[in-house]
Amino acid sequence: MRRWTHCVVHPKKEPAIDALDPSVTVADIGEFALIDRSVRGRVHPPSTLLGPGDDAAVVAAPDGRVVATTDMLMQDKHFRLDWSSPRDIGRKAIAQNGADIAAMGARCTGFLVALGCPSSLSVSVVDELNEGMWEEAVRAGAAVVGGDVVGSTQLVISITALGDLEGRRPVLRSGARPGDVVALRGDSGRSAAGLALLEAGDVRFPELILSHRVPQPHYESGPAAAIAGATSMADISDGLVADLTHIAEASGVDVDLDSEVLTPSDELNSAAESLGLDALQWILTGGEDHALVGTFPSTATLPDGWRRIGRVTGGGGSVTVEGRPVEGTPGWTSF
Amino acid sequence: MRRWTHCVVHPKKEPAIDALDPSVTVADIGEFALIDRSVRGRVHPPSTLLGPGDDAAVVAAPDGRVVATTDMLMQDKHFRLDWSSPRDIGRKAIAQNGADIAAMGARCTGFLVALGCPSSLSVSVVDELNEGMWEEAVRAGAAVVGGDVVGSTQLVISITALGDLEGRRPVLRSGARPGDVVALRGDSGRSAAGLALLEAGDVRFPELILSHRVPQPHYESGPAAAIAGATSMADISDGLVADLTHIAEASGVDVDLDSEVLTPSDELNSAAESLGLDALQWILTGGEDHALVGTFPSTATLPDGWRRIGRVTGGGGSVTVEGRPVEGTPGWTSF
Known part of the structure; x- marks a missing residue:
């Protein structure tokens, strides 16, 4: 040693x-x-x-x-x-x-x-x-x-x-409040798609494979979110729904995602079709993208690069999409 | 994960x-x-x-x-x-x-x-x-x-x-100066003795075996040494001579140890005799004791528990005992 x-x-x-x-x-x-x-x-x-x-x-x-x-x-x-x-x-x-x-x-x-x-x-x-x-x-x-x-x-x-922390309070998972906006900085599902392609030995879609090999966190977007008043934040290592569930559980709230977050890019759709898999599942449950997800007061201006993907409601730790549980996650019954 | x-x-x-x-x-x-x-x-x-x-x-x-x-x-x-x-x-x-x-x-x-x-x-x-x-x-x-x-x-x-660091400068390996006193806090050689006993399946000398299993650093003696003016310090993980050599090399000095540091305890001597090994070697070259070794200005009062084991002279990175190289170390020719 x-x-x-x-x-x-x-x-x-x-x-x-x-x-x-x-x-x-x-x-x-x-x-x-x-x-x-x-x-x-x-x-x-x-x-x-x-x-x-x-x-x-x-x-x-x-x-x-x-x-x-x-x-x-x-x-x-x-x-x-x-x-x-x-x-x-x-x-x-x-x-x-x-x-x-x-x-x-x-x-x-x-x-x-x-x-x-x-x-x-x-x-x-x-x-x-x-x-x-x-x-x-x-x-x-x-x-x-x-x-x-x-x-x-x-x-x-x-x-x-x-x-x-540059003098700021740390942004915890436990700070989300009903009425907050849920926002995402970076992409979700690309790393899972890249992994599926590697597992299948499919060398097309090199950009997706690269997303799996080298996730590119937007480091500066974390402090920017804190400055903008983010009430909670996590990085997506386990999957969008799983990490939002951590926030929902820690904050004692529910999170409802907007359905437009479920619209995969053409690239994700093509890769999923080629493998006979579901691009939505990658977006919702794929991990290792290391995008940032957070909640902001509804009055806050989202910092550069962040986009709204849902909202926080009162509740007890669940994550839904337009009110419905998500397939392949702990809360899943149907989708 | x-x-x-x-x-x-x-x-x-x-x-x-x-x-x-x-x-x-x-x-x-x-x-x-x-x-x-x-x-x-x-x-x-x-x-x-x-x-x-x-x-x-x-x-x-x-x-x-x-x-x-x-x-x-x-x-x-x-x-x-x-x-x-x-x-x-x-x-x-x-x-x-x-x-x-x-x-x-x-x-x-x-x-x-x-x-x-x-x-x-x-x-x-x-x-x-x-x-x-x-x-x-x-x-x-x-x-x-x-x-x-x-x-x-x-x-x-x-x-x-x-x-x-409580506002103090860190105590580096590179600060030893000719004329400084070399001092030790804790024991050297006990962990090596315990390891040799375990290797031999010898269950006598349980205290030495315990020293190998659970080294007990004197955590408070590090800050105390800094407050007392220590000019350099290291913990003994590789062995007394090896870690002092790191200090000697980083500081551009020689270290000469007093021969009395070579006097093993009765317990170490008994264990060494029982195994047909050399207790001196344990003290000089045995690692993992996690005792602290440091150098202090000759005018400094050593903090509680520290004891003088040698002195710093001008030179180029060697460690000797009463002027002689140490057997089993990089500088060894004879002892």
């Missing part, structure tokens, strides 16, 4: 690492060299007060609080090396954690990465994972500030994301 | 969970129930501003910075379920992360736990892991504020620890 934080701190603008022959394994170069390749030449934003190289990192928390969340991704359960490039897997690992920070109305300030690698793993896979993680961390406005590398029987990636 | 942060927030003083029959597996009760058992009835300290139940936790960071570190523990590599109880494994997982926070001179403010569990794992193992993690988190002055549970082929525990 060698922590990233054990390695010597490098000047921030050292030359980047050289690519290695793909036959070189993690066991060949050892953990210290692996760590060195992870941290060398990286440029940190001002929020990284102390980066890799010591027992721990130090990250700015300007308003005296830090938002923190963690997600673990397991090979062949959350990702497949034959379906996604290591770079895409790295991006997705950071994205799904960063989306949780955004869903609190916060901005990302740092990521920590713990990596379990089989000793036979090619170093080039780890290099690409790191590239992807850094790429997405920068997209989220932050950096990879620390980590750990250990031996493992399967590839496992555990990420912790940190964030800053 | 279900994040702890997805579960409903429970009142802090709900009745604790009931014990389940050990034959009940993780797959039997499912991930939501598993998460529920992890968070129900827990009492959080004031530093937990928002605990489990939302997309992310919120933790106090009073001075506008947060210290953060992560370590991953893998079954059969970092722990064995036939050598340690799940409770002890949980304690150790938190302890080794908390010790990293202390080694920066900071106080622990929160822990996040990502857990990968085989579906056949007994729920009672997870319950005991959680008990151990909570027990040690409380010992460290903090709480488990969030987490994630996923399916896995082997048990894997990934912890992130957060800490507060």
Whole structure:
């Protein structure tokens, strides 16, 4: 076991690492060299007060609080090396954690990465994972500030994301109130469609497959929603209806979706027809899009990119579409 | 995949969970129930501003910075379920992360736990892991504020620890200066002795075995060292000489240890004799004690519990004992 934080701190603008022959394994170069390749030449934003190289990192928390969340991704359960490039897997690992920070109305300030690698793993896979993680961390406005590398029987990636609320109250799941508007930022169903295409070995609709491989959260839309007065928010990791059910249950309200949210794009419809599947199901129950869903007072102006998809009513934790339960979800009876 | 942060927030003083029959597996009760058992009835300290139940936790960071570190523990590599109880494994997982926070001179403010569990794992193992993690988190002055549970082929525990510097500068590895005193807080070698006893199936010396199973960092001694003016600090995870070498290299100094630090206790000597091993090697090169080692100006008064073990000289990253390289370490030629 060698922590990233054990390695010597490098000047921030050292030359980047050289690519290695793909036959070189993690066991060949050892953990210290692996760590060195992870941290060398990286440029940190001002929020990284102390980066890799010591027992721990130090990250700015300007308003005296830090938002923190963690997600673990397991090979062949959350990702497949034959379906996604290591770079895409790295991006997705950071994205799904960063989306949780955004869903609190916060901005990302740092990521920590713990990596379990089989000793036979090619170093080039780890290099690409790191590239992807850094790429997405920068997209989220932050950096990879620390980590750990250990031996493992399967590839496992555990990420912790940190964030800053900029003086605002966190936007909880429990704040939705009857009369609020339900709004969505981003797309729902595209990741599920991409997964179904990969499972079917169907290489058409590359954009949908890309949506599964690399979800692209709108990080800035979380703080924007908070500023606009969002009363509740979540990121869509389990599915639109499932995550709205969490909000409905936590808030003690019902959510009724407008039927127009059920209108799939031509692309989704074509993919569904090609596979003999239902595009509506993807939209309502497909997970991993990491779009943001939230509720706003009816008087609020929705921030850029957010669109109304329904409304909050008094009730007890159910989600319906035009008053009807949704097929394939816990409340389903018929649709 | 279900994040702890997805579960409903429970009142802090709900009745604790009931014990389940050990034959009940993780797959039997499912991930939501598993998460529920992890968070129900827990009492959080004031530093937990928002605990489990939302997309992310919120933790106090009073001075506008947060210290953060992560370590991953893998079954059969970092722990064995036939050598340690799940409770002890949980304690150790938190302890080794908390010790990293202390080694920066900071106080622990929160822990996040990502857990990968085989579906056949007994729920009672997870319950005991959680008990151990909570027990040690409380010992460290903090709480488990969030987490994630996923399916896995082997048990894997990934912890992130957060800490507060209380307005002080972090104590880095790079601050040791010639003339400084080297001091140790805690014991070195006991964990290695315990591991050797477990490997040999020798059940005598239960206190040494306990030291391996449950390292007991002196969390409060990290901030105390910082207040006393420590110029550098690290926790001993890789071994006394290895971790002092990190300090020597980062600071551009040499470290020379006093020979009296080489005097093993009667207990260590007896265990070593019984196994035909060398107690000195345990002290110098054994890891996982999670004692703290640091350097202080020669004029500083060492805080309670710290004892002088050597001195810093000008040089280039070597660690010696009375001027001689140490056997079994990178600089070794003879001893």
